[in-house]
Each structure stands twice: as structure tokens, then as C-alpha cells.
Amino acid sequence: MRARAVSGAPIYLDYAATTPVDARVAAAMQECLTEQGVYANPSSQHALGRRAHACVEQAREQVAALLHCRAAELIFTSGATESNNLAILGTARAAGESAGSGRAARAGRVPHVVTARSEHKSVLDPCRRLEQEGCAVTYLNPDADGLIDPQAVRAALRDDTVLVSIMHANNEIGVVQDIGAIGALCRERGVPLHVDAAQSAGKLELDVARLQAELVCVTAHKLYGPKGIGALYVAPERRACLQPLLYGGGHERGLRAGTLPVHQIVGFGLACTLAAAELALEAERLARLRARLWQQLSGLDGVLLNGHPTRRLPGVLNVSFAGVEGESLLAGLPEIAVSTGSACNSDSDEPSYVLRALGRDTQLAQSSLRFSLGRGTREQHVDIAAAAVARELRRLRAVAP
């Protein structure tokens, strides 16, 4: 357990950006690296290659168990960004190509995709790319709590809709969508649903059948596995409807070429098993810690909770602060490591597009902090964080005009 800031390192409250690798996972990965380990290429036909292949397939079973799908339905990728791109670009491009010689094309139709403004960049950016390629995209607005109304999805569906992409849990505000309802109405209309489950996998119970999703992406580094490995669940009937992003060698059923990184996959698999085992207790523990944090913060002036108060990930709390500037607030809190918005899009200095989509004004969007708690978080960390925020709010507001 990380000690408090006095020992040097800040208190890590940025588990939604990425997690440390579980020590057991790191040990398993280590065993796949060096000369003493399972380092061979799983495509090699000799005994060492076969052993590596067996490790990969065991890990595939472990990931499948977390999603309640079959191992054969999983494609390993380099992470949720690649999985999202494969799901979205792969589906729309394949549809566009088959339409090119089919009915839709003659009718002058282009593939249509439905998504939401509060999705992760790795969903939104492929959608924008599709627009450049001539596809039509509908961006749904979340309500003020961050929720997407399933009826709004239904209303957006068209005859030429080839994909709906709605995330399970939001990375910035932690709000959890009613995917089951969205999935059910997509099924009704025969439109496949893609779900970005990067933030929910290992945190919430996940079942591809219950989600009624045909495509689901996960990534290891949000659930105490390594960065740079993820997976895409592809329902068997969707397999032929995906255009690959990477060609060359026929790995992963021809959907994703490249040497399989055994240590990464083994780490991912074990991380899934461990996350599943600890899920229920950890969710309860984190929800308690989050409530403790919110209780302290909500006692301060001008503090607003972002996102639905209850339909949310247990470990994520996103808060806006009236009358202070976000960058200064962050800089004034060196004892804690938190995000303003998602780390994944903090390269830009724009105020969070997710909070803007919820209707927050620029100042409040810009002054938001995301506290994301995880396995290393203890009560004292939360208390230190709350006290630090109170101190800095006081200081910065005292300085403001």
C-alpha cells in the first residue's frame, strides 16, 4: 500500500487513467519473458512454441470468463483504442464495401453509425474519420446526469444504420449506461451494438449476453493488468462483417495480425481472473471510500457532483469547483495524483468535452477533478485528498478577484 505524500510520491487517485499491475500479474508476466520462461513465438510449431500457444489460450479462457463469453469469440488487440477502432472502422468499412456492390449502394445509401457525444476519444475519433470516408454519424447527447436515453438510441436508428456504439461506464464521470435496454432495442432492429467496456470490465459484472452486445472491448491496464493489451469480443455472426485494421499472417482468425505478446496476454488473463474474484467486495469497499470522499467535499462551498449520483462506477467521483481555475487547482495539489478529465485526452487544454456535453459551463467543466479510487486506496488517502482540496480551494478563492 502506497504511504501518504510525506514519503515523497503523491497519493494515486487516478485509477481510471491506468492501474498499477497486480504483483501476482507482474510475476506471471515475468515468467514469460526470459530464457527460463515461456518466451517462444506462439505461432512456432515446436514444443516451446506450443507451450507459448497453450499459455495464450489459457489466458483467452480467463478473459472470456470475465465477459461470460467463449474464448473463441475474443480477439486480442493492443488495447481498447485498437479494439474500438476495429469495431467501428471495421464494421462500417466492411458494410460500406459490401454495400458498394449491393442494394444500399444503388439506393445511394452510406453506412450510418450512432454514438454519443460523451464517448471516449477512441470511439469519437474513428467516427469522425468515418464521416470523412462518407459515412453518416449521429452523436447523441447525454442528459445532465450523463445518461443516454435508450429511446433516443431507438429514434436515431435508420434503415442504413450499421452500428450503435455506446460505452458501458464513462471514463470521466463514471456514469454507467443502461446497455441492456439499448442492446435489446438494437437487437429488435437487427443493428449490432458495440460497447466500450474499458472502464467497467473488472469493476462491474459483465455479461455479453445480458448486454445484448455483438462487440465489446476491454483493456488490461484498467484492471491491474499491463498496458498495451486488450481484447475485442466479436459475436460469431459478426466475424465476417469486420474489416481488419492490420493484415499479415492470419493471426486471431484473420482479424488481427501480429505476433501474440505472450507475457502481455498472460498478464491480462490473470488480471481478469483476479478482478473477477475480488469484484464484489472491492466494489463495495470503493463505493464506501467514494462516499466518504464526497461527504467531505460536498461540505465545501461551490462543489458540484458531475454525473448521475447512483448509476456510476464505485470508484469514480468527478467534481466541479466554482470560482477556481482547474489547472491551478491541480497544480496546488501535488500531494495527490488526480486528473482533470480523462488522462487520455488531457493533451489538449480544452475544457472536458464530456462535461460540456452534460451542460456544464466552461468554467465548471474546466475546474473539474476526477478522483478515481482503486485497490491501493485507503480511508486516510481519501481524507488527505479532501483536506488538500479544501485548503487549495480556500487559497485560490482568496486570491481570486
Add this chain to the structure above:
Amino acid sequence: MRARAVSGAPIYLDYAATTPVDARVAAAMQECLTEQGVYANPSSQHALGRRAHACVEQAREQVAALLHCRAAELIFTSGATESNNLAILGTARAAGESAGSGRAARAGRVPHVVTARSEHKSVLDPCRRLEQEGCAVTYLNPDADGLIDPQAVRAALRDDTVLVSIMHANNEIGVVQDIGAIGALCRERGVPLHVDAAQSAGKLELDVARLQAELVCVTAHKLYGPKGIGALYVAPERRACLQPLLYGGGHERGLRAGTLPVHQIVGFGLACTLAAAELALEAERLARLRARLWQQLSGLDGVLLNGHPTRRLPGVLNVSFAGVEGESLLAGLPEIAVSTGSACNSDSDEPSYVLRALGRDTQLAQSSLRFSLGRGTREQHVDIAAAAVARELRRLRAVAP
């Protein structure tokens, strides 16, 4: 050092398929994984994120030093497969798009790519995909030694050629192309050259300026780094001419989205530094071991060397055996781990397309073994391998009709 087969594990002679991770590299990776390490997201703006970012940038410098390029010219990817796809699909698609509204389109021109039949699948398969997208591709034939004549490249260039892709060292036969000459004549005609240097990086001196290449790919797992991480060198003037494969978040100058896997990148960087330091001595040592192996094998009947006798990687020896079937030969050699053709394409049972391109008949192509030696290889290993091959050749030939 791996002991001989008696202790159980086969002798690994498949270093061209993948290498074990150097113990020093594995230790450096380990330090980026767990709670005690540099586990944060390098995109995060807090102190832990900045530290992770600094590690990534240090590693980028290390990889750049191996290629003699600038760190800013490198894009991290998930490996050489992705790098090759990005270079080839990215260049041709971007050219096709800009042509769509330009001169070439009005002239009815489609982008044209030049490559060779002996390239890796991760080059050939994207090229085939481009053909489906309407591009034209010229596949050059290697000569009987596996070499591509630079004059043949020159002859293949057309006004609408947007890319030449020729590998540095071949993964199956180890033959090294005269990239400098090919690069020079591409420059003359203003056509960018992409070089797949997955097999040569860390084995041969590599200098993007001397290769005269605008795009060069490398992968860590061929040089004692981890699987699942690679890079693409992109000459600054080519940056705007590449269409990304993955969108979402603006990482890697907008050319490759996705959370940067710090441990993978740190391992890659250190592996490059170590490989560079040991390159000259190790090349000499491996060439000696390879000569020793060839001396013993060439004493047997019906043994043919594949590829040019001297213009080759120090550690790779590819040999065909008359009158024995390849799969049985491999199965009869459980004490060594070798490949028939590249591990990357051994999923198919077709005889090696590379050896077929060199003019070997089906039987000889099918009965080839690739011995690839590496850091763990010692004289005794080579001697055991040669004796085992002699034994099994005798046995299988005695059984043949």
C-alpha cells in the same frame, strides 16, 4: 545459458521467430509495472504521469540511437506488423485520398506500390488489401539467391508510384538486400522507400540516412526486447502523408492513438541500447557458429543452402533437404526448436512462398529448416543440432520409397 536437451527443454534455434527478453530488460520492465514502479499513464499531467512520460521519451531516444534517427521521428506501435501496415496502408490510402481531389485522379490514376514476393506477410497482406482497394501493386521476383536487383526496382517505378517497400533482411533466409542502392534510386525519382528492418535491427548496423529510407520499421521481440511493441521511423516530410490506422486521443503526433505501454517501451529502449553495444562482437560470434553448423550440415548428402552465401544475417541459416518431408523432419528433431519457414506464417501448411520465389521446387521448399542462432547459442548446441539432423535424415531417407 540454456543447457542441452537432456535437461528437458529443446535447444532454442529459432531466434528469428522471437528472442527471449534480456534479463536486464525484463528487470527494467518490471520496474514500470507495480505500485512501487513507474506505472502511471504517461498522458497524465500529475507528477507520476510526467515521470512515466519521461521514461517513454528516454526510451524513444534509445531506439532512435539504434536507427541513427531523431527521437521525434519515431512512432511507437504494437510491433512490426502494425508498423508495416501503417507505412503501406497509411501511405497508399493518404495518396489515394489526396489524389481523389487532385491531378492523378482526374488522369484516372490509382496509387501504385512496388514490393517483392519474398517480403514478410505483414508487407504482402497489406499490399493485397490495397489491390482490393483499387491500388496497383508490382511484386518483384528475387533472384535465385534471394536478392532484389535495384535495377528491377528502378524499372518498376511509374509516375504514379507512391511507395517502394523492400525489407532489409529476410526473416526466412536471412538474405540482406542492398537497401542503400534501392534507396538512392528511389530518392532520385522522388518515391519514398519503406524498409522492414524487423530482422536486421540490432543485428546489422542501421542508419536511416544511409538506407535512404523515409519509413523504417522495427520490433522489440527480435532483439531481446518484449513482444507487442515496435516503432516506425517516419521522415519528417512524410508525416503529413500517412493516414493513421488507429484514431483517438492524438498520441504519437496524431499518427497512433492508444495509451503508451510504458513497460514495453522502456524494455524496447533498453534492448536497443544493449543490442547496439553488443552488435559487432555478437555478429562475429554468430557468424562463426553459423559457419560451424553449415560445415557439418553441408557434409551430408542432399543438403542445399537457401539464399546468398555471404550477403546474409550472421545468425540465420536456411537449408533444404532432398528426399525428406519437412514436417516429419521437424517432428523427428524434438531436441531442437527450429522453424520450417517463418514462424509467422507457419499457420499455413503451404511450402514456404519465399523459397518458392527463389525457384526451389515444392519438395525442397517444403523440407527446409531455418536455424536461427542467438545470444544463448553455443558451439555444443550447434553440434547437437547438426548430429540430430544427420540422424533424422538417415532415418527418414531409409524409410522413403
Add this chain to the structure above:
Amino acid sequence: MTSGGDPHDPHDPDDPLGREVWALFRALDHAGDPPAPAAASTWLTGEAGREQDGTRVRFALQLDGRRVIAARFRAYGCPHTLAACEWLARQLTGCELDARSPAGLARGIGDPLEWSHRLAIPAAKLGCLLVIEDALRAALASG
């Protein structure tokens, strides 16, 4: 992490060959030619396949009436082919040829599909087994 057992019985549990095919492939006790030309008259031989297609098999059966009293083979092919030849040579020895079967193969030997089930040979290899069957038929037809 690495293991792999004794190199003198180095069958790897992950090996797609399977233990039985592996053992047969290692043994090949019945590979070779029929003994001295003196006895040649009692041996039936048949051949099928070509090296360039990946499989070539020659089978020789010594008959005593309808009983197979010895079997020998030579083969160029994958491990499954060699193992199946060895297994068939063992099975055939002592068998009665089946008069009712059109090709006259021995009772209880079955056909390539049965061999593949019996030896856990993957479906993709059925073509090799068909070559063996052709060689056996050719041998019997030569009688």
C-alpha cells in the same frame, strides 16, 4: 517454467501429433523392403502418391492364402502418414483379407476415416491417408 521430459520419450502433451502417432512415428518397425528376393513371389506390392505432392507410399504384403503373414512399407510424408503406415502394417499382420469387401481390404481394418478417428489424426490429413489406402489397394490388386 520449461519442462519437456526425457528426450528418449520426448512426447510433449501439447504436441498436435498425439502420443500414439508420436510413438508410431518414432518406431517405424515395419518400414523397409520385403526380405530376400527368394521369397518375392509371395509378396504383393503397391504404390501411390508423389513426393512433389507431399506423400508417396509403397506397401508390401506377404499373403498365406487370404491371411496377411507380414507387412512392410516405405513412405515419404508427414508424421501422420508414417505413423499410419506403421499402424496399418501392425494391424494387417495376421489378418484375414475380406472377400466380401470390393477392394479386398482386411476385416477390422476399416477405411481412412476410421483410421483417422482411431489415431486421432486431424481431418486436414485425410488426403494422406487416402494415398495409403491407394497403395494398399494397388498391392492387393497386384495379386
Add this chain to the structure above:
Amino acid sequence: MTSGGDPHDPHDPDDPLGREVWALFRALDHAGDPPAPAAASTWLTGEAGREQDGTRVRFALQLDGRRVIAARFRAYGCPHTLAACEWLARQLTGCELDARSPAGLARGIGDPLEWSHRLAIPAAKLGCLLVIEDALRAALASG
């Protein structure tokens, strides 16, 4: 692997803020209002910027003839803005206003570009410094 120093001077060498900006941001000794209204007549105050645009600055200068004898500021903005305000308040105190300079800024204080060089403030933040300059000019113009 982790380090980071004393939380009471927790400047991180990788911090893009830089040590000086960091120290100024932490100090903000000159933040606040001019003292008692009794002396108000000798203070010039000026303001610029809006919260919704990310930066708002109010500057107050106490003059004795052309000499600045005290400076105070209030600011809403990024750490660079706050640090630059603090730095300028320190620099201005004791300075002689420049009669020749059109805006009447103090000698040796320079312009936003010079401030950014002096404090190693990234070019992207120049806009914030311009707001500070506007506030200072507004204060002097109010005199």
C-alpha cells in the same frame, strides 16, 4: 523508483511549471486587496479578462509620484498567470514608472514576451500574460 521530495517544497523536476513559477505560485505574497480604504486614494486599480475565458486579473498599484511603493493583485487563472502576477508585483514595487513608455509601464519590467522568457512560461500561455498587461495598463490609465 518513485521519489518526489519534500511535500513542503515538492517541485518535481519534470514539472512543466519550472521551479521559479512553482515557487511564485506557492507564495502569492502580494495577492489581496490594497489595505484600508483610508489610503484608497493613492491606489490605482485596473482589471481585465473574464472567468469564462480562463483568466481574470485585477492589479492595484500604490504610487508615490512616479514611484510604485506597493502592489497587490487578485487573479483567477492558471498557475503561470498567478505566478506572473506575483512576480510583477514584486518587480514593480520600488520601480519608477517610465514616462516615455506610452503605457507608462515601469522601466526594466518589459513586456509579456520578456516576462515569458524571464519566467520560462510556454508560448501557449502568452494570452494569459496579455491579460495581466491589460490589467496593469488599466490601473495606470485610471490614475
